[in-house]
Every structure is written in C-alpha cells, then in structure tokens.
Amino acid sequence: MSNLEIIKQFPSDFLFGVATSSYQIEGNSYGSSGTCHWDDFAKNTGNVINNENGSIACSHYIKYQEDIDLIADAGFSAYRFSFSWPRILPQGKGTINPEAISFYDRLLDEMLQKDLKPFGTLYHWDLPSAFGKKGGWKNSDTTKWFADYTDIIMKRFSDRLYSLATINEPWCVSWLSHYLGEHAPGEKNVASAIKTMHMILLAHGRAMQVIRTHNFKNAGIVLNKQLVVPFDETEESQLAASVSDEIHNLWFDEAIFKGRYPSKTLEMFQKYMPEDYETDMDMISQSIDWVGVNYYTRSIIKSDKTEPFLGFSPVKGNLPTTDMGWEIYPEGLEYLVKRLHEHHSKSIPIFITENGMANNDFVENGIVDDIRRINYYYTHLQKVLRLIEANVPVKGYFAWSLLDNFEWAFGYTKRFGLVHVNFVTQKRTPKRSYYQFQKSLRNQ
Ligand code: FCB
Numbered sequence: 001m002s003n004l005e006i007i008k009q010f011p012s013d014f015l016f017g018v019a020t021s022s023y024q025i026e027g028n029s030y031g032s033s034g035t036c037h038w039d040d041f042a043k044n045t046g047n048v049i050n051n052e053n054g055s056i057a058c059s060h061y062i063k064y065q066e067d068i069d070l071i072a073d074a075g076f077s078a079y080r081f082s083f084s085w086p087r088i089l090p091q092g093k094g095t096i097n098p099e100a101i102s103f104y105d106r107l108l109d110e111m112l113q114k115d116l117k118p119f120g121t122l123y124h125w126d127l128p129s130a131f132g133k134k135g136g137w138k139n140s141d142t143t144k145w146f147a148d149y150t151d152i153i154m155k156r157f158s159d160r161l162y163s164l165a166t167i168n169e170p171w172c173v174s175w176l177s178h179y180l181g182e183h184a185p186g187e188k189n190v191a192s193a194i195k196t197m198h199m200i201l202l203a204h205g206r207a208m209q210v211i212r213t214h215n216f217k218n219a220g221i222v223l224n225k226q227l228v229v230p231f232d233e234t235e236e237s238q239l240a241a242s243v244s245d246e247i248h249n250l251w252f253d254e255a256i257f258k259g260r261y262p263s264k265t266l267e268m269f270q271k272y273m274p275e276d277y278e279t280d281m282d283m284i285s286q287s288i289d290w291v292g293v294n295y296y297t298r299s300i301i302k303s304d305k306t307e308p309f310l311g312f313s314p315v316k317g318n319l320p321t322t323d324m325g326w327e328i329y330p331e332g333l334e335y336l337v338k339r340l341h342e343h344h345s346k347s348i349p350i351f352i353t354e355n356g357m358a359n360n361d362f363v364e365n366g367i368v369d370d371i372r373r374i375n376y377y378y379t380h381l382q383k384v385l386r387l388i389e390a391n392v393p394v395k396g397y398f399a400w401s402l403l404d405n406f407e408w409a410f411g412y413t414k415r416f417g418l419v420h421v422n423f424v425t426q427k428r429t430p431k432r433s434y435y436q437f438q439k440s441l442r443n444q
Contacts, residue, residue, distance in 0.1 A: 166221050249336065288348065
C-alpha cells in the first residue's frame with residue numbers, strides 16, 4: 001500500500017476532516033471582534049516569535065469561502081473549527097456582536113452547502129481580554145461566563161452543528177499556560193496552574209450542562225495526549241514518568257470518566273486545590289457522547305532535582321523530529337487511544353481531532369513538496385487502522401491543519417498546513433500532501 005492510499009482501507013462511514021481554530025486563522029482585527037488574552041500576551045516582547053499576533057492571521061474571516069472550497073474539493077467530509085468567544089461577545093459577556101453572528105451563520109451555511117459536517121469547538125484558547133484581567137481561568141466566575149457563552153452558541157447555531165466540543169486541550173489551557181508559561185497568560189506559578197487544572201474541567205462540566213438543556217446529543221471534549229516514557233529503568237525515572245503521565249493524560253481521563261483525580265498527583269497538588277473541589281466532580285464527570293484525542297509526539301521524562309516543584313523534566317530523544325523539534329512516534333497514538341478506550345471511555349466513540357506536523361515548507365514553481373508530511377500522515381493513519389481492526393471505536397480523523405497559520409508562541413514560523421499560506425499576499429497554495437489526500441479521498 002502506498003502512502004495515503006491507506007485511506008481506502010477505512011470503513012465507509014469513517015469521517016476524514018481537517019481542523020483549524022479561530023484565533024489561528026480568522027484575523028481578529030476584522031468584524032468588530034473583541035481582543036483575547038493572546039493579543040495581550042503577544043504585546044510583551046519575547047512571548048511570541050517576531051512579536052506577531054493573530055490580528056490578521058490567514059484572513060479567513062474574509063476568505064472563508066475559498067477555504068471551505070479547499071476542504072470540500074479535497075474530498076473531506078468534516079470540518080473542525082472553533083468559535084471565537086471575544087468575536088461573539090467582545091467584552092466576554094453582555095452585548096452580542098451582530099457581525100460575529102452573521103459570520104458564523106455564513107460559515108456554517110457554507111459548510112452545509114458543501115456537504116461538510118460542522119464539528120464546532122467552543123473554546124480554542126481565545127479567552128476575552130476582559131476576563132484575562134479578572135484572573136482568567138483561575139477565577140471560578142470564568143466558568144460561569146463560559147456557560148453563558150455556551151448558551152448563546154447553542155441558541156444561535158446548534159441547529160446546524162453536527163458535533164460540539166467544549167474545551168480544546170485542557171492540559172495546554174492549564175499546565176502549559178500557567179506552570180510552564182509558554183502560552184497566554186504566560187504564568188509560571190504552581191498555585192495558578194493547579195487551580196486552572198480544576199477550573200477548566202469545571203468549565204467543561206458547566207458547558208455540558210447547558211448543552212444538555214438544549215437537547216443536543218453529540219457533544220464531547222478534546223484532550224491532547226502525549227506518550228510519556230521514562231528516561232531509563234531506574235525507579236526514580238519510572239516514578240517521574242508515571243506522575244508526568246498523570247498530569248498530562250490521566251488527570252483529565254479520570255476526572256471526566258471516573259469523577260476523581262489520579263492519586264499520586266492529587267497528593268502533590270492537594271494544598272493548592274480549590275476549596276471543596278470534590279463537590280464539582282459530578283458536574284465534571286457527567287456523560288459525554290464522544291471524546292477527541294489530539295496527538296503529535298511522545299515525551300521522555302527524567303528525574304531532575306533542580307526542577308523546583310515536580311522534581312523531573314523532559315529530555316530530548318533521538319528519533320527523527322518535525323520542524324517543532326517534536327519526535328515522530330506513531331506508536332504513541334495507538335497506545336494512548338487503546339488505553340483511553342479500555343480504561344476510561346469504553347464504548348463511546350473516539351475521534352482523532354488533531355494530528356499532523358510542522359515542516360519547513362516553501363513554494364517552488366507553484367509546488368510545495370512536503371513529502372515528509374505525507375509520510376507522517378501515512379504512518380499515523382496506519383496506527384488508526386490497527387485500532388479499528390482491534391475494535392476500538394475510532395470514528396474519524398482530522399488533519400491538523402488546513403492552513404499554515406498563527407502557531408501560538410511560534411508566530412508564523414511553523415507551517416502545519418495542507419495548504420501553504422503566503423502571509424503577505426494571503427495566497428493559498430495546496431501542498432503535495434493536500435493533493436495526496438484528495439487523490440485518496442476521491443477514490444475511496
Ligand atoms: C495543538 C493545538 C493547535 C495547534 C497544534 C500544533 O496543541 O490545539 O492549535 O497549535 O497543537
């Protein structure tokens with residue numbers, strides 16, 4: 001079987017799609033949008049490469065029809081996109097921006113007209129600036145404002161959504177953004193990180209409650225998973241890796257599917273946990289209809305006495321890497337999804353909601369020859385196929401991403417798209433990987 005021809009082996013009802021997110025592509029200077037904490041974070045020199053932000057991004061707000069055409073022309077049947085909270089509610093709450101409602105109306109109608117199933121996400125990291133200033137996700141009120149925003153989305157758009165996710169990647173929202181400080185709001189504070197590890201799950205629970213009052217039946221959450229491996233056989237490394245696995249993966253799996261937090265980590269976190277957090281666990285663990293897995297790489301963990309709180313840190317591995325420096329390790333996808341299914345999600349459908357790689361792409365004579373990306377997709381899709389053969393209920397796969405875009409702290413320097421974007425002219429050039437998907441999806 002050659003490269004993406006593998007797509008023909010999938011069941012006929014398996015969904016292939018592409019994923020994007022609002023702040024990374026729309027351009028939030030358009031359409032009277034409010035700003036988000038990424039705009040604020042990006043203002044401080046050093047937080048984002050070249051001091052870039054998402055104010056123009058891919059001008060998708062203007063070029064959305066061309067972009068939807070690209071998705072449909074490739075033969076994909078689903079599109080995972082996110083709603084921008086500050087576009088809809090520039091102050092986070094209160095007055096609704098009519099231009100935003102009109103934009104998402106047009107976007108959804110365009111998708112449906114092109115036979116694309118809309119997979120919406122409520123929160124892909126664009127927290128309204130007004131709430132960033134009030135403590136962001138550390139403030140439990142943010143979870144209530146999120147529920148109010150969810151209600152607006154349900155009222156206006158649920159009639160046309162095929163599926164809805166509450167939160168994209170709670171680990172990134174909490175740990176990466178408040179302990180490691182790499183994403184907005186850029187805090188490096190253990191108390192903040194632990195608080196948000198709970199608050200973001202509470203936000204998910206509150207949003208689910210609202211979604212159910214609208215009788216909507218296809219809702220879930222998107223988790224980012226990394227395979228965590230110990231650096232060596234020593235007891236220290238093994239213990240470090242198991243705690244890291246809990247923080248990255250099991251914290252969310254256990255809370256959502258079992259209504260509790262994993263024991264080793266909870267013990268470490270106890271003194272910073274919000275008061276009476278236990279009373280939120282029922283809300284957090286109410287039933288969901290599917291779970292999304294975003295997968296990119298593995299991490300190798302070594303005990304590290306200089307690390308002040310955890311006592312361990314990641315070390316570089318020796319596998320080939322992508323342009324992000326992330327090791328390419330498709331086996332991790334198979335292992336993690338199988339474990340999620342067997343230990344936690346059981347019979348509910350699993351979607352691979354993101355998978356893909358950054359590559360140093362350039363256009364030459366109108367062509368972008370991203371053969372490494374084709375191989376990345378091929379090797380990961382092989383693992384998805386193995387999961388299906390093992391009766392794991394994986395129902396769809398979304399390539400990250402349709403377009404090269406604003407890659408958060410890396411600005412516009414990392415290209416993840418199936419379609420190349422020239423950020424000066426906004427010209428889209430489908431890459432070889434795009435045409436490979438097209439060839440296989442059209443012949444399915
Ligand atoms: C994921 C994010 C997505 C993108 C990819 C590369 O963690 O959900 O927005 O940045 O990584």
